[in-house]
Amino acid sequence: MIHRIALLLALSFALAAQDEGINWLDSYPDALKLAKEQRKPLFVEFRCEA
Amino acid sequence: MLSPKDSPLGKQLEQYVCVRITRLDNIDVGLFEHDRNNAIYFYALNADEQIYLRYGGRDSASAETYLQTDSLVLALKQGLELHRRYLAGDLPKVPRAKALMPREIPLLVKRTFDNHQCVECHLVQDYQNMHRELDGTLDPLTHLYKSPDIKTLGIFLDVPQGLLVREAKGAAIAGGLQAGDRITALDGTPVYTFGDLQYRYDNVNRQAERIELTVERAAKPVKLTIDLPTRWWWTDLRFRQSSVDPRLYFEDKPLTAEDKKRLGLNPEGFASEVKYVSDFAKVMGAHELKLGDVVFGVDGVETDRLAHTAELYLKLRTRVGAEVTLDVLRGGQRIKMPLKSSRMSFRK
Numbered sequence: 001m002i003h004r005i006a007l008l009l010a011l012s013f014a015l016a017a018q019d020e021g022i023n024w025l026d027s028y029p030d031a032l033k034l035a036k037e038q039r040k041p042l043f044v045e046f047r048c049e050a
Numbered sequence: 051m052l053s054p055k056d057s058p059l060g061k062q063l064e065q066y067v068c069v070r071i072t073r074l075d076n077i078d079v080g081l082f083e084h085d086r087n088n089a090i091y092f093y094a095l096n097a098d099e100q101i102y103l104r105y106g107g108r109d110s111a112s113a114e115t116y117l118q119t120d121s122l123v124l125a126l127k128q129g130l131e132l133h134r135r136y137l138a139g140d141l142p143k144v145p146r147a148k149a150l151m152p153r154e155i156p157l158l159v160k161r162t163f164d165n166h167q168c169v170e171c172h173l174v175q176d177y178q179n180m181h182r183e184l185d186g187t188l189d190p191l192t193h194l195y196k197s198p199d200i201k202t203l204g205i206f207l208d209v210p211q212g213l214l215v216r217e218a219k220g221a222a223i224a225g226g227l228q229a230g231d232r233i234t235a236l237d238g239t240p241v242y243t244f245g246d247l248q249y250r251y252d253n254v255n256r257q258a259e260r261i262e263l264t265v266e267r268a269a270k271p272v273k274l275t276i277d278l279p280t281r282w283w284w285t286d287l288r289f290r291q292s293s294v295d296p297r298l299y300f301e302d303k304p305l306t307a308e309d310k311k312r313l314g315l316n317p318e319g320f321a322s323e324v325k326y327v328s329d330f331a332k333v334m335g336a337h338e339l340k341l342g343d344v345v346f347g348v349d350g351v352e353t354d355r356l357a358h359t360a361e362l363y364l365k366l367r368t369r370v371g372a373e374v375t376l377d378v379l380r381g382g383q384r385i386k387m388p389l390k391s392s393r394m395s396f397r398k
Binding site for chain 2: 021024026030044046
C-alpha cells in the first residue's frame with residue numbers, strides 16, 4: 001500500500017512536467033532527429049507505467 | 051497540477067525537444083543506465099547522445115524525496131547552459147556508454163518479449179541480476195544495495211536548490227562539508243543534480259574507503275575528502291519489490307555490546323534480535339522465528355566482516371533458496387532452527 005501511494009505521488013509529480021502545450025514526443029528516434037535539425041537539447045522522461 | 055508554457059518549468063521545457071518513454075523494448079539501456087526502481091527518471095542530452103545530466107533518484111523512504119519542481123527547473127537551466135557550451139565546442143566530449151539493448155538480455159527475452167509482455171523498467175535490472183547470479187558475478191553490495199543513501203554520509207540537501215547542502219553531519223561534517231556548500235563533483239566527475247550525485251555515488255567501488263567531493267564555497271572550489279563509514283552502501287531493500295535478494299520474512303536489530311556480554315554471546319558477532327516476523331514466514335515454510343528471538347549464528351558462523359545482523363549476513367552470504375541452520379537464543383535456551391529463503395515473483 002505504501003509503495004503504491006509513493007508511486008502515485010511520484011506520478012503526480014510527473015504530471016507537473018506534462019506541460020499544457022509542450023509537445024511531448026513518444027518516439028526517441030524522432031526526437032533525436034528533431035533535436036539534430038533544431039540544434040536543441042533533448043529532455044527524455046522515462047516513466048514506468050506498469 | 052499543470053505548468054503552462056509561460057510558467058518557469060514551461061519556459062525551460064520549450065527550449066528542449068521533449069520525449070516520453072514508457073516502454074524499454076527498443077531503448078539503449080546501456081546509454082540510459084540508472085537504478086530501474088525509479089518510477090520516473092529524466093535525462094538531458096544532445097543529439098550526439100552525450101548526456102549532460104540526470105534528474106531523478108530516490109531514497110528508501112519515498113519515491114519523491116528528491117523530486118521537486120524548483121530543482122527540475124534548475125536542472126533544465128543547467129542542461130541548457132551545458133548545451134550552449136557543447137555547441138560552442140567548450141564542453142569535453144565524453145565517450146558514449148557501451149550500448150545494451152533489452153533483447154540482449156536472454157531471460158528478459160524468454161520471459162517478457164516471447165510472452166508479448168511489457169518490458170517494465172525494473173525487469174531489466176532484475177533479469178540482469180539473475181544473469182549475474184547464474185554466472186557467479188552478482189555482487190550483493192553493488193547490485194542489490196544500489197543507490198546508496200547520501201544521508202548515511204551525513205549529507206542533507208536543500209532539495210529545491212539542487213545540490214546545495216542544507217546540513218552536514220557525521221562523516222560529511224568530519225570531512226569538512228558545511229551547510230551552504232554546493233556539491234559540484236564526486237571523485238572528479240562533475241555533478242549537477244541529485245540524480246547525477248546518486249548515480250556517481252552508486253558507481254563508487256564498494257571497497258573504497260573514501261571519496262573526494264568538490265564543493266563551491268564562497269564562489270571558490272574546495273576539495274574535501276570524506277571517509278566512508280562502515281556499511282555506507284547499505285540501504286533498505288524493502289521498496290525494491292522484485293529484487294533478487296533472498297526473502298527472509300523477518301527483520302532484526304543488532305544487539306548492543308552490553309546485551310551480547312549479558313547473554314554470553316560472541317562480542318564480535320552479528321547476534322541480533324528479531325523485531326518483525328512476516329505472516330509469509332509460515333505460509334512459505336521459511337522458519338519459525340518469533341519476536342524477541344536472538345539469532346546469533348548461521349550454519350555455525352557467528353561473525354562477518356560486513357554484516358552486523360543475522361538478516362544482513364543471510365542477504366550477503368547466502369543465495370536464494372538456500373537452506374541453513376540458525377543458532378537461536380529463545381527464553382534463555384539455545385536452539386537450532388532451519389531457515390529456507392525464497393524469491394519474490396518478478397511479476398506484480
